[in-house]
Amino acid sequence: MKFDDVLKKIGEFGTYQKVLYVVVCLPAINCGILMLISVFALGVPKHRCAIPGYDNDTYDACSILVNETIPLSNDPDLKYNACYIFPMNVSNYDNYSYPINATSHKCDKWVYDKSEFEETLTTEFNLVCEDAKVTKQTVIKTLFFAGFLVGSIGFGFLSDRFGRKNTLHSSFMLVVMSGITIYWVKSVTLYIILRFLVGAACAGIFLTSYVIGMEMVGPSKRLWAGTLIHTFFAIGHVTLAGMAYFVRDWRNLELYAAIPNIVYLAYYWLIPESPRWLLANGRREEAECVLRKAAKINGVRLQNGRFLDRYNENEDSGKVWHLFRSRVMTIRTLVIFFNWLVVALVYYGLSLSANKLGINVYLDFLLLSLCEFPACALCILLFNRIGRKKLHMMFMGVGGLACIGTVISKEYGDNNAAIALSLIGKTGAAGAFASIYVYSAELFPTTVRNSGIGASSCAARLGAMAAPIIADINGLLNTEREDWTMVIFGSASLAAGILTLLLPETVNRALPETIEDAERFTMMYVHEEQMRLLER
Incomplete structure (x- = not known):
């Protein structure tokens, strides 16, 4: 008797599996948020060079001084150049107050449009202009997915070695600690390291949750179960759009995305270990206890005695x-x-x-x-x-x-x-x-x-x-x-x-x-x- 035969006996997708499936799919919502939060945390608003000596300069400021100091942009969507500035000692201007025959140079301070973002990692650490604008942001995003790759391999091994439940709990702990710590980062390097860890944790959470849910679903229902989990991931994306709209400071957004994962730490006591994993590791009595509970909730009456005695799963070789x-x-x-x-x-x-x-x-x-x-x-x-x-x-x-x-x-x-x-x-x-x-x-x-x-x-x-x-x-x-x-x-x-x-x-x-x-x-x-x- 194989494990799929066991699932057919207790119910392929009964009440027990439905509740368990929804419970383990809920963390996919948070994974969806954390996977794409960089769209807003690394947002690049419109910007231009700050006028030297004017501490109260803002992006929306419109004055003759701005025309005299900031070159016009070649980008049709921008009026002023985002990265260059004229020297302050120019003496000749045209009728529109633009410098005549002046040579611009790179600036090291900027003012930003606040209409879309209040503060992002990009604006706080001035990751704009030339290499900083694209390269560092690209590296941050790429290394997050590198963390997901490492997490997929690492937590996959831990899941097979120490069990789905322990691996899922470890992933929750990692995402809580690294996600909340991001709120206090003082450098881009530390942010990259922490986002790498968040990526690894998301891999552990999503993939382990997927495995726990799917291993308790009978063969005829796996098509539905394997597809529906993606809707929870999508709910996370929709939730992120709303969160980012109302929380426009990147530190607060990262914090609010990480804190809800604390609730999932309770899963250690709420969800069972995968009976398929228990059987694969010789823990037959524990597996039978889980399966009997599932059968009882599903309204299925099993025979007395150990019904798994005839279980004989040929493991993948x-x-x-x-x-x-x-x-x-x-x-x-x-x-x-x-x-x-x-x-x-x-x-x-x-x-x-x-x-x-x-x-x-x-x-x-x-x-x-x-x-x-x-x-x-x-x-x-x-x-x-x-x-x-x-x-x-x-x-x-x-x-x-x-x-x-x-x-x-x-x-x-x-x-x-x-x-x-x-x-x-x-x-x-x-x-x-x-x-x-x-x-x-x-x-x-x-x-x-x-x-x-x-x-x-x-x-x-x-x-x-x-x-x-x-x-x-x-x-x-x-x-x-x-x-x-x-x-x-x-x-x-x-x-x-x-x-x-x-x-x-x-x-x-x-x-x-x-x-x-x-x-x-x-x-x-x-x-x-x-x-x-x-x-x-």
Whole structure:
């Protein structure tokens, strides 16, 4: 008797599992907040050089002195240059009080527009102009996702070694300590270190919560459960938009995002250890106690005595490198890895580029966040109707074309169309993120499924690390064109969608148990289709 058979006996998704699932999904809301808080904490408001000797200078100040001191900007959205200033000893001015034949130089003090942000890390530490404006912010965002990668690997190991419950509690402790400490940072370096730790903690929280929830769900309900957790993540993004709108100081915003995680420390006493993990580690009596409690709450009556005596789970014996033993599996695995990388790249890249939609950063971010709900709904509605492969290709193809379409729209000056296409692109990325979880899990054979998903997740983290770089690529390349980011996102999505043609469909099919089964998967599919045609 395997564990899935046990779940069928006690109820695949009864009252017990539903309550447990919601409870472990709630932290995903906080992860959603912390994952993208840099959109607001590192916000770059409009700015210009401060006039030397005038301590009460503000960005909105309009005077002859400003015209005499600050060069005009080449940016059509700005009146004054953001990084250069004229010397104070200029003697010749034109009729508009602008210096004649004066040479500007870089400044070291700025005044900022307070209409969108009261204070951000960028304004407090003056991370503006040339290298400071893009490079340091890009490094901060990239290293956060590097922390997520390290956390995925580290907490994944701890989860298998010491249990899901202990790992989840450790992750909560880390996010509380590092998140709250950010409030008192006095340097950018310390902020980077703490955000790295927050990223690692978020990985431990989200992935461990996902595992705890999914390990108690029966096989026929995992499609729903695997998709719905993404809606909790999206709720976090929507919540962040509201929080940031009302809390416009970056220190307070970071603090308010970290404090609620204290509540989750109570999970150590509220949620059980995963019975699947307990069985894998020889703790059968504890597992039976958890499962009997679940059955009782589900209204299922079990036989007296130890009903797990006939339990005999064949543990995964394969390693991730077994996926590269043949040409068929090598190509299939690389295509899956590439899809995970691209999905994360586009998903986080579009989210981090929220300020580029052109409305305002709060509404832009909210609209992009709301796109995730219809994406998840489409997954649930269409997974079994059109199949995993076609649905994933649809998300990648439509999302990619929409990203490229924004460039064309902007070229013709249609900003409304560009906004709409950007939202479609984000919907495609969100839907692809939800679909690739399910699709790739079904493509990997049972013997290496855990290893395959773990490796795929690492590929996704690499894509997430690249997302801030691509999102800021216009500034890094020092180009005035603003379309490189969307072209890269769109092209990568289309490439990943086209490569998905090399993968077999998995809907309504027996999943592969071994590497050999997986290698024959495509041929089996062709044979099954031929048999269906003959039956007709």
